[in-house]
Amino acid sequence: MSSVSGVPFRFCPSCAAELALVTVAEDGGDKQRLRCTACGFTHWNNPTPVLAAVIECVDRDGAVLLARNAAWPGRFFGLVTGFMEAGESPEDGLRREIAEETALEVDTLQLLGVWDFQRMNQVIIAYHAAARGEIRLSAELAEYKLIPPQQLRCWPQGTGQALATWLRSKGIEPQWLDLKRE
Numbered sequence: 001m002s003s004v005s006g007v008p009f010r011f012c013p014s015c016a017a018e019l020a021l022v023t024v025a026e027d028g029g030d031k032q033r034l035r036c037t038a039c040g041f042t043h044w045n046n047p048t049p050v051l052a053a054v055i056e057c058v059d060r061d062g063a064v065l066l067a068r069n070a071a072w073p074g075r076f077f078g079l080v081t082g083f084m085e086a087g088e089s090p091e092d093g094l095r096r097e098i099a100e101e102t103a104l105e106v107d108t109l110q111l112l113g114v115w116d117f118q119r120m121n122q123v124i125i126a127y128h129a130a131a132r133g134e135i136r137l138s139a140e141l142a143e144y145k146l147i148p149p150q151q152l153r154c155w156p157q158g159t160g161q162a163l164a165t166w167l168r169s170k171g172i173e174p175q176w177l178d179l180k181r182e
């Protein structure tokens with residue numbers, strides 16, 4: 001998944017004049033906003049919704065698919081994620097992302113929760129996906145692992161909290177990655 005959130009715009013997308021950081025009095029108090037001095041356009045920089053899936057492979061003894069994004073540095077394996085497209089529901093978006101990135105077919109989706117991911121200025125909307133079929137990764141993903149639920153290790157970010165939430169729902173106390181050591 002690529003992202004441009006967090007990258008500040010320099011020019012107004014409406015009139016192409018330069019944007020300036022201005023202090024604006026709002027209901028919640030003074031805020032710094034990136035605003036066009038020519039036409040008044042404001043770049044609000046609201047968090048971007050990102051869909052994430054705990055994919056349980058029901059035809060592989062319930063193993064969970066974790067994938068390593070080709071664009072990520074290091075050896076981290078995480079949930080399959082993706083941006084919503086205009087005109088689709090979160091569930092439709094996740095079925096599409098899972099099909100595009102893994103070729104798996106989704107039986108059912110269940111919302112696990114919503115978490116902030118402030119470093120990327122994103123909001124994670126996480127689902128459990130019961131899925132089946134042959135796995136064929138898109139070029140976006142470098143490799144995957146199939147891990148029995150009891151052997152999963154969670155991580156502190158929102159997608160890791162989603163994984164922990166799903167494990168607790170199955171009566172499994174989540175184990176956590178020791179990120180200082182890994």
Ligand SMILES: [Zn+2]
Nearest residue numbers: 012015036039
């Ligand atoms: Zn403008």
